[in-house]
Amino acid sequence: MENQKTKITAEQGKHEIFIVREFDATTDLVFQAHTQPELLVQWMGLENHKMEIPIFENKNLGAWRFIHSDENGNSFGFCGVIHETEFAKRIIRTFEFEGLPERGHVSLEFLNFEGLPNDKTRLTTHIIFKSLEDRNAMVESGMEHGVIDSYNKLDSLLSGKN
């Protein structure tokens, strides 16, 4: 799975995913866009949805929650805990989609922000899942489209900040 910019790898038989994307902005800016709620809503929001962030504790042993609502009042949320956050370097956090039929399908994400020449950043997201089934369900959920779309919006946000 690859478009010109975002590379998503889900090797057969392994309950993990790697997503690699480069941004034309410094690690400071890319990290801030991931940890400041007022920036997050500008690129993680969904088409025709309002995004709210009722919890965002950007600290080690913190927590987060996002809610997306459409104009008919339908909403769905995501939540997790932040094991570690290190400015411009790394975020380690759990992730769960609250809209699944049963709870407990939690994954663990490692976001690594790597500085490249010319003030660019390579963001590598490594996600480990409870099972191969959970991993495959995520891949088949249309994650690829969502990730590419969000990162394209993040490009626009970052270009206005350079």
Added chain:
Amino acid sequence: MENQKTKITAEQGKHEIFIVREFDATTDLVFQAHTQPELLVQWMGLENHKMEIPIFENKNLGAWRFIHSDENGNSFGFCGVIHETEFAKRIIRTFEFEGLPERGHVSLEFLNFEGLPNDKTRLTTHIIFKSLEDRNAMVESGMEHGVIDSYNKLDSLLSGKN
């Protein structure tokens, strides 16, 4: 790896471990022994070490930290975040040994408390690791001995509470 009571499974090539253990006590009691600091220190402490629990938020999106110290002042800690805790049923949390040469080797644990006939409990702990190397390092660290020893102490604690 198996003694008479604790079954630890680490299938080749998979970055996960399963630990299954039955206790002669109700799910309520086994869960409480995992979530009440004054009980935890009675069975998770190490030989010749003092165990302290500076953080233990037994709630969804909470955090925890354990420190073990010997009489010479040497100490080592473990910490993590609690994604979900459901009384007598389930705990989902991250885990990190703070004494490793580098940070970031975080795993995700799913503890499942299952009631059995005659007020017994089967505890299944499913741990997923960032990599096969992390999983193997944990297995080779002497985890098996530590788990068996702690669970035997937990047996004693629970037998005093029935």
